[in-house]
Amino acid sequence: MFQEMIQLYQSRSAFFQDLMLEHLQLSAISIVLALIAGLALGILIAQQDKFSIPVLGTINFIYTIPSIALFGLLLPFTGIGNKTAVIALTVYALLPVVRNTYAGLTNIDPVILEAGIGMGSTSWQLLWKVKLPLALPIIMAGVRNMVVMVIATCGIASFIGAGGLGVAIYRGITTNQYAMTYLGSFMIAGIALLCDILLGKVEKRITLRVNGKVPEKKKKRRIPS
DSSP, X not given: OHHHHHHHHHHTHHHHHXXXXXXXXXXXXXXXXXXXXXXXXHHHHHHSGGGHHHHHHHHHHHHHSOHHHHHHHHHHHHOSSHHHHHHHHHHHTHHXXXXXXXHHHHSSOHHHHHHHHHTTOOHHHHIIIIIHHHHHHHHHHHHHHHHHHHHHHGGGGGGGTOOSTHHHHXXXXXXXXXXXXXXXXXXXXXXXXXXXXXXXXXXXXXXXXXXXXXXXXXXXXXXXX
């Protein structure tokens, strides 16, 4: 099977590369929109705690809906294609960002906040200069989970007429070409894994900086003359 997958990719490399680019485009748009909306909502409910229960409750409810069902629910309103896929992926990706942003901003040591207030910081200065930097590692953990989830879930978008690597999976299933199904699945998994590794390194560096442990650059060894 592995040899068949290699032969299939070599014979139809342009087809798979186009699908991969479209998959990345759909995922990137959804991730950016989810980041903007998720961070805004997370900050809002952290600053105005009375909104936290209804907002988190609504997002939790949406998250319990199976992804394929969410795609189907949007079809009567937005039709088939990439537009519906982006909307569904964005909505589905909100929970990790909103929840982690809220958790990060509301679990900061009160002593640090009192010190900031004592130095004359306004609520917005306290948010941007104290709360967000300290909450960044927790927020990044949510972003990391969200990115992997969006890339993986984007594979289902082909069932509502959208593009991406899910097209290869769908065609492989409908035409009994198992090599195409496996190849499309492994490519999605590979992209998701690569993004997770890269974001994991970013998250580690942010955590070290917040904890005051900036990694030192490796010194070059001098070769004795």
